[in-house]
Amino acid sequence: MSSASTPPDQDPRPPASEPDGRRVTLQRVTAGVREGLGKAGAFLSTPAGRAEPPLARATKRWVRMLPLITALGFVVVLIPVTTQVLANDYGVSGGLAGALGVAQAAPLLLAITRPLAAWCIIIVADVIGAIVTLSMGDHRPAPWTAMIIVGYVIVCLFLSLRESRRTLLRIWLVTVVASLVLSAFRDDGSQDSSVLLIVLSGVTLLLGALLRERGDAQRRLIEQETISEAERSQRTLLEERARIARELHDVVAHHMSVITVQADSAPYRLNGLPDAAREEFGSIAASARESLTEMRRLLAVLRSEGTPGERTPQPGLSRLPHLVEATVRAGIPIDLSRPELAVLTQLADVTPAVDLSAYRIVQEALSNVMRHAPGARTTITVTLDEEHLLLLVVNGPPTRTPDSLEHSGTGHGLVGMRERVRLVGGTVDAGPLPDGGFRVAAQLPLLKKDSGTA
Structure with a gap:
């Protein structure tokens, strides 16, 4: 019995009918x-x-x-x-x-x-x-x-x-x-229609991607500008606070010097003081001198980037006429309204911090007039009531176009004003007027020198 052998690489089944190729x-x-x-x-x-x-x-x-x-x-x-x-x-x-x-x-x-x-x-x-x-x-x-x-x-x-x-x-x-x-x-x-789909899809993907990337770039730019503006505002605030601290050093140093002198001279001015009291006055004088030394070191740090002009004595409202005179020479017509002689005597008793803050507020207001409203007529009014020193600086619209920003100002505009007013516990209101001018009104507490504890 014999049978035909089938090669292993061939299928013994008959080929099926295949559909169309x-x-x-x-x-x-x-x-x-x-x-x-x-x-x-x-x-x-x-x-x-x-x-x-x-x-x-x-x-x-x-x-x-x-x-x-x-x-x-x-x-x-x-x-x-x-x-x-x-x-x-x-x-x-x-x-x-x-x-x-x-x-x-x-x-x-x-x-x-x-x-x-x-x-x-x-x-x-x-x-x-x-x-x-x-x-x-x-x-x-x-x-x-x-x-x-x-x-x-x-x-x-x-x-x-x-x-x-x-x-x-x-x-x-x-x-x-x-x-x-x-x-x-x-x-x-x-x-x-294959070419049409290839071209339209490619153009759509490309244009959409470019539009999206442009929008992302603008959004990142706006975010960066916002961050930069916030950092710039914070830096301006810190610089103004440091400048105010440098100026107030003279005020605080004066009080510390008074304490030192009084503590040192008390045993000689007051007769019959017990030894314990003399030792106590000596301890107070020593602590005051040590505090004054530390304050000088602190001032050296604050003034590390300051200008030599900051070492000069700090001005007050008694220097207002000189400030007005210098501003008038710069081309700003100013009307200054001050208290009478009797009130000036009362004004001389305000604390140095209030006196300095009032002068700087008026000075910064006049600097802003020179920067943004050259030639504008300006009115400065200084008045007093029972508890407050009132400052009002009002300027009209500019008479000529500002050429460039002046850099002779002493602070950072409204930021400095608000910081100084906050320091002494007062209030300030500043804003534009309907006629194109500007108004700065400050109210500072009229604290007397003898009301402190020094």
């Missing part, structure tokens, strides 16, 4: 594209590069809703149009046409918050729709229908506003590969 090729391409898209989807399905949807920072609610309204409008239009075109023009069954319409358009709503996930769904649905239309053998535009191109461009726009350049480049390369592969199997008589 073109369909077999399409099926293989479909399987390959699905596998490739699955890997691409897993690789690209990461959260959006930006944490917020487009126009999320808009102040008006209807502006924030624009992306959703736009996407919803395209979904409402594309689903019935896609279904009708596929069913009537391409001969696709109604159920399959409706499913493709929903799969190709509905993810546009998801693209607002998760554009990468929406793109993965849409590209798969578009490829399946292209394969379906190619298998119909029609002579219409292939492989992409007009509805596919519109929906794909919209999702590319959402992608470009959220994702990085590298991700957008990968998405466009997938689009190019899918378009070229599917275009190779279209009928010779059909219109090639």
Whole structure:
């Protein structure tokens, strides 16, 4: 008994009847594209590069809703149009046409918050729709229908506003590969729509990315300017406080010197003091001298970046006439209204801190007039009530255009005024006037020298 042996590398079964070669090729391409898209989807399905949807920072609610309204409008239009075109023009069954319409358009709503996930769904649905239309053998535009191109461009726009350049480049390369592969199997008589999708998607991704990067750059610039302005304001405040501290050193040093002298001379001025009291006065004098020495060291630190002019004696309201005279010579007409002689005697008893603060407030107000309102007529009024020293500096509109900022001022404008007033427990009100002028009004507590504990 003999039987013919079959070679191991051959199948003994008879070959089955194979379908048309073109369909077999399409099926293989479909399987390959699905596998490739699955890997691409897993690789690209990461959260959006930006944490917020487009126009999320808009102040008006209807502006924030624009992306959703736009996407919803395209979904409402594309689903019935896609279904009708596929069913009537391409001969696709109604159920399959409706499913493709929903799969190709509905993810546009998801693209607002998760554009990468929406793109993965849409590209798969578009490829399946292209394969379906190619298998119909029609002579219409292939492989992409007009509805596919519109929906794909919209999702590319959402992608470009959220994702990085590298991700957008990968998405466009997938689009190019899918378009070229599917275009190779279209009928010779059909219109090639692959180039149109490649060009439109590339232009949309590029322009959207440039628009997003420009907006990001402007936002970072605004944030940096805000930070710089805050730091500049803080630095100005600290510089003004340091300058005020340097000026007040003379006031505090005077009080410490008085304490030292009084403690040293008390045993000689007061007869019959017990030894314990003499020792106590000596201890007070020693502590005062030590404190005065430490204050001089502190002043040396504060004046490390100061100007030599800061070492001169600090001025007070008695120097107002000289300040006004110098300002008038600079071209600012000034009317000075001062208290009468009896009130001036009372004014001489205010604390040095109030006296210095009042002078500096008027000086800074006049400096601002020279900077911002050259030639404006200015009125300075100094009055007293029972508890307060009142200062009022009012200037009219400028008579000529300011040429450049003067740098002879002693402080930082309103910042210095507010700090000085806060230091002595007063109030200040400054602001523009309807006629174009400016007004500075300060109220300082009229604390007397003999009301302290020194």
